[in-house]
Amino acid sequence: MIEVRNVTKTIHKTEVLNDVQFNVRPGTITGVVGRNGAGKTTLLRMISGIIKPDQGDISVEGENVFQQPRVKQDIVFVPDSTDALKTYTVKEIVKFYKVVYPNFDEEYYYSLLDQFKFNKSGKIKKMSKGQKALFSLILAFSTNAKYILLDEPTDGLDVIIKKEILQFIAEQVAHKDVSIIISSHRLDELEKMADHIVVLKDGSVDSEVEMETLKEQYKKVQVAYQGEFPQDVLQNLEVLSQNGRVGVVLLDSDDEDGEAILQNYDPILYEELPLSLEDIFVAKLGGDLYVS
Numbered sequence: 001m002i003e004v005r006n007v008t009k010t011i012h013k014t015e016v017l018n019d020v021q022f023n024v025r026p027g028t029i030t031g032v033v034g035r036n037g038a039g040k041t042t043l044l045r046m047i048s049g050i051i052k053p054d055q056g057d058i059s060v061e062g063e064n065v066f067q068q069p070r071v072k073q074d075i076v077f078v079p080d081s082t083d084a085l086k087t088y089t090v091k092e093i094v095k096f097y098k099v100v101y102p103n104f105d106e107e108y109y110y111s112l113l114d115q116f117k118f119n120k121s122g123k124i125k126k127m128s129k130g131q132k133a134l135f136s137l138i139l140a141f142s143t144n145a146k147y148i149l150l151d152e153p154t155d156g157l158d159v160i161i162k163k164e165i166l167q168f169i170a171e172q173v174a175h176k177d178v179s180i181i182i183s184s185h186r187l188d189e190l191e192k193m194a195d196h197i198v199v200l201k202d203g204s205v206d207s208e209v210e211m212e213t214l215k216e217q218y219k220k221v222q223v224a225y226q227g228e229f230p231q232d233v234l235q236n237l238e239v240l241s242q243n244g245r246v247g248v249v250l251l252d253s254d255d256e257d258g259e260a261i262l263q264n265y266d267p268i269l270y271e272e273l274p275l276s277l278e279d280i281f282v283a284k285l286g287g288d289l290y291v292s
């Protein structure tokens, strides 16, 4: 488990993180969501031991990241740019990785490179942006580290490579004993894969949700009425959208009073719709602040 406890960091007089606290359970995917500048990259760099908090602790399997350098073998940080790797070839980089990650699985690395048709003697800087993104994931998952931290892994990529990358991550988690933290400003991408979401806002944890329970907690209903859309519904329920006689309402699953309000006006249409994480954030956690 990764435990982030009361972490605070000020950089150049700006408070970047303030009293951040959450856990990452083994074998899970944790999404860290926040707008640009919310502190996601700083948080990931801190968990991987690159920068120290001013206050608070970060531990991995009970060992402090900054007091036990050995812990770093268990963590790989994949930044959103591969600039640091660019002068190396696909073969050369393995030597460096093996120094930090003694369990690096070279056979697995080359088999993945084959699978994705990489040139094994090529230089990293000659790869396209999408290839670089996929390559850094292959490198990270070949280390056999227990925790992989991905900073905006699909940012700026086209939809096809984005899908390939998300699928690659999901397959890795399904087949390996690994935990992942993914930072993103895209809720819609994370909700498909994350078990746990931490919302960062202005350097603090604004909310934390468990995906399994979240979707059971709410339901989204489309309703239409014969006459005018009832004011009672508009004023007393969480109406996500309304257009003429049709509206979409978010209800707590066990909200019998809300249900009664909807039914009171004899809807001519009542249909449950698939619920997205974005719906819940928009309605329950402060408007469009979290939506990309």
Ligand SMILES: Nc1ncnc2c1ncn2[C@@H]1O[C@H](COP(=O)(O)OP(=O)(O)OP(=O)(O)O)[C@@H](O)[C@H]1O
Residues within 6 Å of the ligand: 011, 012, 014, 016, 034, 035, 036, 037, 038, 039, 040, 041, 042, 043, 185
């Ligand atoms: N080295 C630094 N010097 C000065 N300010 C910094 C430094 N690193 C981060 N910051 C500031 O800390 C805040 C959080 O930055 P960070 O990169 O962690 O956010 P982020 O959520 O990852 O943003 P983005 O989505 O844009 O990458 C920003 O206001 C940023 O300007």
